[in-house]
Amino acid sequence: MKKFINKTDDMLVESLSGFASAHSDLVALNLEPNFLTRKQKASNKVAIISGGGSGHEPLHAGYIGHGMLDAACPGHVFTSPTPDQMLMAAEAVYADKGILFIVKNYAGDVMNFEMAAEMLPFESATVLTSDDCAVINSTYTTGRRGVAGTVIVEKCVGSLAETGADLQACKALGEKVNSRTASMGVALTSCTVPAAGRPTFDISNNELEMGVGIHGEPGRRREAMRPADAIIQDVTNAILEALKPSQGNEALLLINGFGATPLMELYLIYNTAAKLFNQHGIKVVRSLVGNYTTALDMAGASVTLCLLDDEIKQHWDSPVHTPALRWGV
Amino acid sequence: MKKFINKTDDMLVESLSGFASAHSDLVALNLEPNFLTRKQKASNKVAIISGGGSGHEPLHAGYIGHGMLDAACPGHVFTSPTPDQMLMAAEAVYADKGILFIVKNYAGDVMNFEMAAEMLPFESATVLTSDDCAVINSTYTTGRRGVAGTVIVEKCVGSLAETGADLQACKALGEKVNSRTASMGVALTSCTVPAAGRPTFDISNNELEMGVGIHGEPGRRREAMRPADAIIQDVTNAILEALKPSQGNEALLLINGFGATPLMELYLIYNTAAKLFNQHGIKVVRSLVGNYTTALDMAGASVTLCLLDDEIKQHWDSPVHTPALRWGV
């Protein structure tokens, strides 16, 4: 394992400190328990809090700011944060209209946020994101995992909250966006959890993991390396199967890098994915290409399609001012 | 080599097509010869054109748009573009006030842009960027290489050009920014040029390349892997030696990922670098952390410091609207 770190135990705090200092105009950092909030506390709105294991940067702290999150609770690498973080963060950003937690659907995250919600002295609601369609819904699963589509949920819900909408409306929009969003990822290499010091999984030089999770969880299958077009065709097919869009549906296409895949390849993937969706009658009218929900140093990428309607489009387009997403301001 | 590609020969065009289609609101792509321009041609301003080998994305095409470049000419991977590209791009974006080429200081880029400038039917000037202080200026060198500091030059010059400033003023600002900017990079792994199919250099699991170039060119020395603080101390010292800043100097600190280094590590580097510069009396008042000038899939990062004055600060802060840098709009 070669990484820019000092001690694995200090890595998270050092990285959070760097983040907070690089973006000191936008965010403030609290340590022990660890959470980040907007620099300027918002007033009279639903406070949106997300969080999860670290290693997915810029998720979630990178999305703190006007039009998106009020706070984020980073856990250790790939480990869900603990309820004390959520409680303190909620205390810091509560703005008289309740707390909305946006939580990726993993047992650990769900339970920790659930316990926080139970202890919370404020009204709260939770949106679980579960856009990863690699996990086929069946009797064998507790449901799908939350992956890159979470960014779209956070953006739209954040936008709605800014208008003064109430907790239930925010939750409803989050669930709508989540239900219209599907993602699937492909890994070319494993990630390496710093504290573990070695790759999470072994993968040979001519294999790929189809449907990999953002923690390196195994996906649908291990298979032989193929040309990008063939790989992406399987990915877009899985997404189409999950979403069953109708002809002429407008969509947002997000090509997300897992951390070690260069932009040049991500744009190549975009090119293929956009063409394939287009062949299925989908109009890609919004795009996002880059590292938005990473898996440490994994080489790989995911494709996310979100079926737009006027409401979602409006909230996607509205101004946002965060370290990792910014427009209109 | 595992990459998301179909055929290495098609990779560049497929990636450019994806880029142009993902950002069709901002840029337009011409193929054969390959160049990209703003979607909306600007009028009555110096047209800023940059370019260079591909593989450094988002440099340069990612910086096309209001407040930055008018056009970019992408060469093959790590290979400078050819004069016909610059000539056609200039023709497309010429806006009555001359053409300014921003060129990274590599023999190939310099010569190709020079030949284009000689053939150009318009008035033109060139700013050579040479911020890489890994290459110690001595009788042995033709000068330093242009690396991530190029982004800062492009941002500031682009801003000035937007005000209607003339060619010489734009060139002068570019040269000023360049002279106040120094960078140094560290590689933990090599990059792999797709057409070559294997890593440009061999590096063992406990080594790093100090002062590496953005094409994988050897740097100052190969050395044993060390904690991040120790590595970054050498880097910041080299930068301080190159810039010799005075106490209290305000600065922009850019931590640039080479393509395969996660944001979590880049922020950790930021944390260390900012502290070290601060200890030398430098006030870091502007920051940029992310993949801005990459080296394909290289794991590694560079630190860039730009000594600000009021003029540079103003042009850095001014609105910019490009695929890869956006604020104020």
Next chain:
Amino acid sequence: MSTAFILIAAKNIRDTILDHESELESLDREIGDGDHYINMKRGVSTIVEMEADLAGYPPDAVLNKIGMKLLSTIGGASGPLLASFFMGMAKVLKEKGDESTHTYASAFAAGVDVIRLRGKADLGEKTMLDVLIPVSRQFTQLAADNMPVPQICTVLITTAEQGMQSTRDLIATKGRAAGLGERAIGHIDPGAKSCQLMIAAVCNLLLEAKESLG
């Protein structure tokens, strides 16, 4: 079971977990995300560091404090579950107000029930419950039979081991491995392994000490 015993047991648990670093790490890398060992290590080490703060309290308060601390140190799926377990145990101990083997058996069962509720999971889903539920049932039965503590311990060590081994051939339907389908087969669940280790650590300590629960 005195507070002093709990504190010694905490050390034993920590040592056992640390001794099984590579095994726990591998298991979670195979069908999870690779952090289970680190999560457990963080939790059990913190408890041992709390020793001085816990020493003055009765067992139920100690277990409750351990639960609270685990809740804010482990994280992940195992954090809230193990925390719930200790808090659930503490509640029964406090209510019953005695320290008989029966009380410990029902406290253990209550702890397991909180895990079931929190995790919405049951036997056969390839989780820590495949160790905890059989152990709890066995414990309740043997306590009802008034079997002496050392014998109970010997049986529970085996029950835990069998439960842990049983996860190998299961398809996971809860937790991070739930997405894997058939691919989870052949791998032991990391949480089941660490629970088996912790149970063995405590039982072995009791066997050595020949100390009774009552």
Next chain:
Amino acid sequence: MSTAFILIAAKNIRDTILDHESELESLDREIGDGDHYINMKRGVSTIVEMEADLAGYPPDAVLNKIGMKLLSTIGGASGPLLASFFMGMAKVLKEKGDESTHTYASAFAAGVDVIRLRGKADLGEKTMLDVLIPVSRQFTQLAADNMPVPQICTVLITTAEQGMQSTRDLIATKGRAAGLGERAIGHIDPGAKSCQLMIAAVCNLLLEAKESLG
């Protein structure tokens, strides 16, 4: 040297470059950026593909078109330099209007001079010029001595080889290796290698063909 000969030579050059893929690639990986082989391949392949378009033109026009084409296909440092070389040669051929060995020698020298100007480089800087300058000097001398073409070719093959080898022990002061200082020592310059290969390809063809330049 007829247009027909130039077109055959272009094929020979392409084949030679393609035959040395791994060597050229390695050299530029060692002290450059690894693209020199690909750049050269792109250039020489395109020229061969142009065959039909070139066939009807006199040698000077053909060389000029080759130069123009290389300029827009090779890129990098070698592109404008090699392009300049052919355009420089073409200019002299056109001016002199004859195809004597002397004319070719001075055309070659003119081509090399354009490279020097364009690259602001000279002998001993670890570039292609360490092959081209000695070859050009030798060629001029031998042409002045009226040595027959086959003998000239034999000598030039050796001169090019020596020039190429000489770059091994040089510190680079131009081009991408210029930043390396001492670390460039021990590596042959890729541009020098490809120039040596191209010169050898043409000379060998002339030797085989026993065809005179004049």
